[in-house]
Amino acid sequence: MTKNKHYFQGIILLLCTFFAVAAQAANQLESVRIWAAPESTRIVFDLSEVPNYSYFTLDGPNRLVVDLKKASTKLNLKNVDNNSKLVKGIRVSKSPTKGDLRLVIDLVKPLNPNLFSLPVTAPYGNRLVVDLEDKSATAELSAVSSTPVKKNVTQSVQASRDIVIAIDAGHGGDDPGSIGPSGLYEKKVVFEISKRLASKINDTPGMRAVMIRSGDYFVNLNRRSELARNSKADLLISIHADAFTSPNPRGASVWVLSMRRANSEIGRWLEQKEKHSELLGGAGEIIQNTDNEQYLAMTLLDMSMNSSMAIGHSVAGDILKDLGAVTELHKSRPESASFAVLKSPDIPSILVETGFISNPKEERLLSSSRHQESIATAIYKGVNRYFHNNPPADTLLAKKNTTGSTVKSSSKSAGTIKHKVSRGESLSAIAQRYKVPMASIIRANGMKTDVVQLGQTLVIPES
Template identity: 45%
Template sequence: MTRLLLAITLMCASLGQAVANVAVKSVRFWQAPDNTRVVFDVSDAPEFSTSILNNPERLVIDIKKGKLDLKLDDVAISSTLIGKLRDSTPPDNQTLRLVLEINNRFDVKSFALKPYGQYGDRLVLDIKDLAKQETAPVIESPKAGQSRDLIIAIDAGHGGEDPGAVGPKGTHEKDVTLAIAKRLADKINAQKGMKAVLIRTGDYYLDHRKRTAKAREKRADLFISIHADGFKDKRANGSSVWVLSQRGAQSEMGRWLEERENASALLGGEDSLNLSKYDNDVAKVLLDLSMYNAVGSSLDIASSVLGEMKHVVPRLHKPTVQQAGFLVLKNPDIPAILVETAFISNPKEESLLLSKNHQDKLAAAIFKGVHKYFEQRPPEGSMYAMNKVNRHVISRGDTLIGVAQTYQVSVNDLRSKNALTSDVVRIGQVLVIP
């Protein structure tokens, strides 16, 4: 009798265990302009399936051996795409069935993420709002005689599930990068002949391919990724500017940073399968000669930005442009730079990063560096190219007639443009070419 009772008890216990293998502990919502990411924190690698029901629109999630470890009524849904999260009658008693009521027609991509960083196992649903599908951008080519705006893509690092580095006061890198990116966009949009495209506009994660794809779709002339460093040693400080290196980082700090910034993909929730595939694609793209050209101008833009930043930051972490293999800089055809604005892990610099005044100074310095570069080397067809003032600095042996011939202008025009009273020029004199 006792033995039988024990056997029954054991059976129940093991049954109970089997049913409650995957506990759903919490849920987060990250709304982007055209999709919402829903993340369930679960106690173990989930086995699950999803299905879509229409009229009304619903997403059904069946988790094998799932159980609820949270009160669904307490869940705050911070997405206008999602109406409600509830449970429903499961197909069998081994399954937990959850239902998301969706406010628009939608599509879904779902995957599980293994524990990484501060996160345990996660079940991720990317719900695409089909009503907000971005239509293909209409990019008008400027008419003859008209110039086009320079397009500057500004990428605020991290976002959503991926906070980036976290400061001693708890400041998230993703928040300061967005604040600085928005200020930079304002400055760019206030400049005639330049237009900003914010790659990320709110608190959500975008994978690296989407970030660069958006820049390419908008035909960006430059891609600027904004970040703030984090290091295990709180004393580390200063700003740095980076460009892509095909070989990977030169310095130990660079390697550490490269690893950390690239880990963002795992933290933010990218399919690791897709990621490795992406790297293969990138490897192929790297062979493209245009890549080398883009890296070349990236270096010049980066030095121009670094040259301006040194006036507004307490210290440069590195006095020269650094190179590392950041995923987000792997644009095959667009010059790309990555600005590490400061060390958020350093208490003093964390405070600076939170200061609106300092955020503005950083944005102004980046803007100035970019503006100066394009003034010097404006892409063809841009307003910068049309407004470019050609100057010639007189060196030994130069004559006024010689300069006029070089630039194919008349001596008279050259004389009047520079208000010259004689044809004698001296070494070092700067002539504006009409």
């Protein structure tokens, strides 16, 4: 009896060991996705379990070797779609450790690898992400213009620059954004609208568009502002399509930065969606730690009257006027939320929600080329009107205004300009635009404070 007891205990122990080993070897590589950006490539390995991995690089030829512990695959990696100019291909190699899966990524040149795992986030499961960046790439080249930069035709205005509009098509690559009832991806809709908007801006003398992403790949949220800054953008427009937990909400809206949490239910939902996008697209560093928040808050406060935010609010108002003519509005005034893509303290930034992709009727509209064109035209009209009325002082449009329609002061010396205060403008923003100290404007106009009123005409002295 004792013998039998020990025998069964041994069998049970053996079975437990077997199932434990089987469980350890259960991680399956289920699919591989390659997303190519201009100067980088992202490879995503979809796995059945949380990955346990290590990696190293080799040269002669250049390779990145990734070892997945206790893993296997039935995939034919030769069939993986690859549009990367940096990656030749991916293959399986014999692992020195039994039960491990060794993957070899053959590279065109030496690249900087960054590997990290991502948790289950619908619609994806566990993932191992491999980011490969070209060592020789410059940040400026990462933000590519949708068309070549236009040349000014007259010699007299060659010293003046174009107004630069950075257009950020939301989501991309691993992050599809919201998905409509019929399966329409937000990332595809907003990219089409963004391209149409860029084309209109590039066809306008004195203006130039820069696309933050030029294809179907993900750009970390803070990186989007950085690319706009490298392009010396005067405005960043982020294009999205709304979604909500129910199919009822509808209408376009325009959002500006709030350093506090959004005060509407949909605003809070969108803030959560932004964090969800980071989990889908990668381990980007959202501006959320206390030190950065304090730094941003102080920077914005130091820029008297928060000029970037005021300009963004004014542009948002102009765009809403034209959006309302082509589609239903969710709100007729700019809304506020704390989105990372809007948090650049030195670039006026707005986020345009083109409609609710979660609403079946608006999803059908957003999939229509005609409606996409109408939305792009409406955004363009608002931007164009704002900058023709408020061109930065060193731009071609400002010079045209000065030599043409800008009113000269009769009581001041030649070359002094009069400026009419528009909605949302502050004295600091006006001073920054004309590159004149605030104190000089205050003295020239006999002002007692730095507060300006809507419609007030200010004398702008020569800098």
